[in-house]
Amino acid sequence: MENEILIDNALKSELSALYLAEGRHYHDLAHIEAMLALAHDYRGLLADPEAVEAAIWFHDAIYDSKAKDNEAQSAALAEERLAGRADPERLSRITAMILATATHQLPRIDDAAAARDASLFLDMDLSVLGAAPDAFDAYERAVRREYDWVEEPLWRAGRAAVLKTFLARPHIFHTQEFRRRFEPRAKRNLARSLAALESG
Template sequence: MENEPLIDETLKSELEALYQAADRHYHGLAHIKAMLALATEYRQLLDDPEAVEAAIWFHDAIYDSRAKDNEAKSAQLAEKKLAGRVDPRRLARIAAMINATATHQLPLRDEKTLNDAALLLDMDLAILGAEPAVFDAYEKAVRSEYGWVEEPMWRAGRADVLKSFLARAHIFYTIKFRDRFEAQARENLGRSLQGLQDQS
C-alpha cells in the first residue's frame, strides 16, 4: 500500500481533466504545476513530501467560484480517491492540509502536519510574491473566474481579501518563503489595493 505512489497516472489524468475546465483561469493546471515545482525545490524541508504532493493535486480539485465549500469538497474527494492507498492517519493529514487552504490558517494537528501545512500554504500563496507582471496576470485571471460578480462588489470584496493579507504580521509562515516572497508580496498587494480604491 505504502509503496504505490499516492497519485498514480490514472488518478493524475482524472485530476488534470478537472483542472483543465474552461472556467478555470487561475485555479488550473498551471497553478498545480507551479506548486509542485516549489514542493520539489523545498522537498528537504517536508516531513512527508508525497502527502504534500497529494494535497497539492487535490486542494483545488473542486472549484466553483460561487461556492463556499470547495476545499471541504476537495478534501472529501481526496479521502474517497485515496482510501485504501494510504493509512487513515496519513489520509487525515492530507485532508487537514487541503482544508487549511480555505482560510490559510494552520490546522490544529501534530507537528508533522503543521510543518507540511505551513509549507503547502506558503506554496499556494507564492504567486502573491511574483514579479509584478506575473502578479498582475494572476489578478486578471482571478477576476475572470469571478466574472459573474458586478464590479463594485468585486472591488469591495477583493479589497477586503487583500487587506486581510496585509494585516497579518507575516503573509508567509516559513522563514524560507518570507525571505524570498514577503517584500514583493506586500508591494504587489499594496499596489493592487491602491488600484481598487482609486476605481471606487
C-alpha cells in the same frame, strides 16, 4: 504504506481533466504545476513529500467561484480517491492541508513535522502573491475572470477586503524560507493592488 504512490498516472489524468475544465483561469493545471515545482524545490524540508504532493493535486480539484464549500468538496474527493492508498492518519493530514486553504491559517496539527509540511504547503499555494509584478498582475486578471459574474463595485469591495486581511497579518507566509523569498514583494504587490481597487 508510506512508500506507496499516492498519485499515480491514472489519478493524475483524472485530476488534470478537472483542472482543464472551462472557466478556470487561475485555479487550473498551471497553478498545480507551479506548486509541484515548489514542492520539488523544497522537498528536502518535507517530512512526507508524497502527502504534500497529494494535497497539491486535490486542493482545488473542485472549484466553482459561486460555491462556498470548494475546499470541503475537494477534501472529500481526496478521501474518496485515496482510501486504501493512504492510512487514515496520513489521509487526515492530507485533508487537513486541503481544508486549510479556505483561510490559509495553519490547521491544528499536534505532530511538528506534519505541521511544518502544512506550513510549507500553504506557503506554496500563496507564492503567487510574491511573484514578479507582471506575473502577479496576470494572476489578478485571471482571478477576476473566474469571478466575471460579480459586478465591478462588488468585486472591488470584496477583493479589497481579502487583500486587507492578508496585509493585516504579522506575516503573509508561515515559514522563514518563504518569508525570505516572497514576503517583501508580496506586500508590495498587495499594497499596489489594493490602491488600484480603492482608487477605482
